[in-house]
Amino acid sequence: MLGDARKAQEVFETTLREAALRAAHGELPNQPFWLFRDARWRCLEASETDLQAEPLQLEERDMTSVAPSQVAQLEPTQLAIWISGAPDPQRTALALFYLDEFDYREILELAELKLSELSRLLALGRRQFQAWLDAMLPEKTHL
């Protein structure tokens, strides 16, 4: 969500500290995923203070069968930076989906999205990421 381990650590600790305080006061919400939702908003707040990239129209490409091998050549932090650069709610959708911890209905609840929106954001994300892979990796492989 943030593309920065230090910031992620800060958000994580703040979220847990706040949750502990609420627990101590017996004020824990009675909703599922409230902790994740809370963490998500903290991430969005934290990234608002950063320099924002200019919104630009990203290229899109159909996924190919070689995509997995392209992805395998990436460093995890490159992927993290790419996802953290996506506008929200696409960033939330991609981050939650690829964490592979939630099913789509849980993501809908957590990210406060409709099914059609989540579907569109994921499909768009895949195509944009494929275009980025295609643009990125040929150069990298020549190095």
Place this chain on the structure above:
Amino acid sequence: MKTPQLSRRERTLLNCAPIGEERIRDRSMRSAVLRASESNGFANQQSFDRAVAALVSSLPIPPATAEWFSTKDLFSPSKWTWKKILRNPAVLAVGIALVVIAGVLVFQFVARLNDFPGSATARKLLTIAGSTRSVLLDPVDADARTLSDLFFMKHGLEHYDVPPEFADFHTIGCRVFEDDESQRVAQMWVAEKRMQFFLFPAERDVKSGAILRFPGWRYVHQEGWVGAVMEHNGVCFMAALRGREKDLAAYIPKAKQ
């Protein structure tokens, strides 16, 4: 591989299809995935998603964060206290139901404590006593003891004797009738305190037919009426009046209760 015709809803679902099949929890998603399982596009999507998820799972977690997950849970589960348990609506409802059931059982147990052979018949006769008017009875003008002969001579009822405690009471009416079990019951109306006497066959053992005897006087209560019952020679005698047990107890010697 062929590309099946998918509905718009199925295509929407497939874009959100989980990376592993074990995470498919609803029927519509399972059906969409099944239908698309042979399509190239979906196969590419799944391989792409698996590769990205694998990369995400290899993201390094800072040691300070990893510590939180290494040994213990983030939060200990909230402890159940007695107060919390008692405030739970389900527990409260079950508790109230159990109290009511227990109350009914205790009430029935206490009621049964005073039961004796013939008490059910005695209670029915108390109900009859409450609804009887003196005009319904044949008028007589005699002591209660003398009616034994009348019951024997006129109705063939043996041992329908009034006990000595009530033998001298002046009777103003009597009748013999059959109750709902076709038992012949003698009913007398006495002048004192609008009291009524009943004589009816004692209860018998269903299998052996032997008379179920009980010693002394026993009390029964029904609809504001109280009856004192004793058994003698296979016939039960009941003195009944509207009131409390102590009103009737005055007529019955303590030693004989």
